[in-house]
Amino acid sequence: MSVPQSNSTTSSVSWFRYASPQAFFPLAGKLARWFGVAAVLFGVAGLYVGFFVAPTDQQQGEVYRVIFIHVPAAWMSMFIYVVMAFWAGLGLAFHTRLSGMMASALAPTGALFTFIALWTGSLWGKPTWGTWWVWDARLTSELILLFLYFGFLALQAAIDDPRRSDKACALLALVGIVNIPIIYFSVKWWNTLHQGASVSFTQAPAMAATMFAGMILMALCFWMYSIAVALTRVRAIVLERERRSDWVLDQVRQANAGVT
């Protein structure tokens, strides 16, 4: 059995078709490849601009170059959580099988970027603030985000039935979303050692244009990477959960042959 291919002669693509794991599986494989290529291109450009174009910071010297991964990783840690909660909520509301799988596929990558944001922040904090860690609002709320991701993953591992585990994880993800605005606005609401937002929606960036460009390129790299790795992971999750379905065998043969 094969999935009906999109018919270019008749009508537009029906996006709802891809809500079924069967149709989504090969599409995810193709998309992951392209997002992976985009991640590499943005990464090479971002590192080049970050290390060879952007000037030395007048106050901090060269250590500021941590910004090119620290800020993008912190953005991704929050953004992935929102997307994960969105899919989890969608699954809760409409009982679509794929939604819970998407949420599950995003959680480890979100946790990873949260850890990277904390790790690079710590390495940046030592020479600039004189300390690896401080319990200020920004750092503490970001640490809570890491624990929310860990909670999501632990809860998922603890419940065997995928449908029940999706429901429980969705509730956790939706409740935990209150933490996202707390992280984002923490530097405004509280007096923090952490500096204010690097990029504001209402003001021009307060840094050199090339520094800003390097940061945006690295953010795009991490974004594309996240999509590529989440799409690859969701394929594994689909196979794990749907392994008894008839359509799976055909797709596995194609994947083994390197087609998707």
Add this chain to the structure above:
Amino acid sequence: MSWASWDAFWAMGGYGLYVWGSYAVTAALLAAELVLVRRRNRVARDNVMRLREARAEGAL
């Protein structure tokens, strides 16, 4: 920005440990995630094939 030498580049103005410590750990973690995700896919595909073989044997 051009560096005086490769030594100057790696030294990062005396902050080499902090800058490269950030980049190295990030690169290692992303690479590790890619390896793990690909392995998870391979294991899932193998399990599907094994399940079919077990079924085929059971049917005989």
